[in-house]
Amino acid sequence: MLAGLRKSNMKPDFRRPIMKCILHQLINSLDLLHLSGYNRIMIKAMFLLAFHAFLRVGEITCNGNSKNILQMSNLQFFRRGMKYPSRLKISFHTFKGHYNKAPITLVLNSQLSENLCPVVTLFQYIKERGPAPGSIFRFPGGITISYRYFCSTRSHSFRIGAASTAAEQGVSKTDIQAMGRWHSNAFKSYIRIPSFEVR
Template identity: 25%
Template sequence: MWQDDSFTSRIRDFKASITAHSQTIKSEPAARPLPKNHSRAPPSVATRRSSLILSDTQTRSFTSPSLSILSASTVSQTYSVLSVCLAKSTMDKYGSGLAAFQTFCDSEQVPQASRLPADEFLLCAFAASKAGSMVRSTVQNLISAVRAWHIVNGAPWNGGLRLAYIMNGIEALAPSGKPPRAPVTHRMLELVCTEVDISSNEGLCVRAAAATAFWCQLRLGEIFATSRAVSDQTNIPSRDDLSYDLDAAGSMQLRLPWTKTKRHKGETIIVTRQCGSTDPISALHHHIQSNRPSAFEPLFSFRTPNGSLSCLTKKRFLSICNKIWSSHGLPHTTGHSFRIGGTTELLMGGVDPDVVKTMGRWSSDAFLRYWRALEVVVPLHAERLRAPSTQQRPKALKSAITKKRVRFADARIP
């Protein structure tokens, strides 16, 4: 039986393979021909004990001829760049997808030599085995994992029209989908901001993070560390990434060093002043004043009782929020609900959809897909378009916003 190695570990093996490769083969000018029996096989994406990597003889049949010409340093540089082409989360998902493919091949007793590179019918059979139990997007992710193996190994990809037809069939046979994730409402944010223990440094940090994530439509992974350790947290904003007092209201500018779409190019967002207990500006000021992170320490970190600084993680943040909500009879909520909740609240507040889209850094398709409470949002922007007086529509809109926001909040709070 094939033993699973995570895709992350396989990618990490690049550098080890590259180092060994560079030490055993001397760099040679490109113009200098190599001996005919010389083999310069690409570094493995998996360790040699894994069946995901073909033998050198098998690999040689589909790898680029230039591998036998280029110098070791050039080959090393190429695979070094390739080793960081995917985010860790993506590599982890691909690892699970490759494991599922190998498990399917095991169950069908497909010989190792016939698995990878995979012919189109094997790909179709693998995908078809998930029909009726998985939705199309889930199966597509599994196929993408197998395709990634082919790309990294330089193997031909045989997925074509027949595989596309299979995917259409999977969509037709898909099980009933889950209902869309409910957003975090403004009332839910109020519960967190008013009931979290702000006598503790962690509570102040949670309140500031919740208000900022909601009003700025953030993905929680863009602001929270994966561990409590303060060192080496380069992908999340530090206190120095926050700029103060952009206008008279005190709105701020926050630089995100890493985002899902821009990766390490990062993006800049605006943190706007709001009314009441959910104001992110006030919450950020109190948090920074109490926890005192230095300029280059994570923005959302807090002082422990012994005075050391600890990062607020996504897991800990959601645990605190859900504990508060569950005490009010509300269901468990995921991190993405903050982003879609902030989007919905801004739309319900009458903010122009184009402005909301820009603030949230949405692509057009995703923006529409994640809208919630359309029965509230659409009338706010489409009713009374031909009011007899230009003064009547804003007044009617303001009244409608107040009534429908209350109705929507009541539907979420028992």
């Protein structure tokens, strides 16, 4: 009852979704910022991975609670003799709402446009980062990227944009819920397209 009461008193979510066109604009704008080469490829990889893997910001940044942050051990690249990997497997052992459920695995395939491919960009970033264990996204000194630093580079929601884009492309509600690792119908509030029917 208390959980339901808290939800009923929640404020409206006014975050704007990052759709693909906005994602591409964000990536193109990175060249205009005063970032080092390392930080630029890191932020680009964070943007692309957050969108394509339906990530929560707390899964790639530190904000006091680090138990759900993706680690290098959560990643596995697959190559077929090419310069870059053909796909990426991400294993989620813990995540918000996990509640002793089995780990979830998400596979991302490489895309035709290498410049906008999350698999290729993450691979390029890790070549700069090095293979040392620990959180995936961190500064050269080894400090995990903070929530505040990441949010200073964007103001919209990648998960809202990813869910909305998937729905727009005809992906089923069941698949969207699974990809985003939502354990309830809360995923419906993340889809911001007029044609999506919420029940």
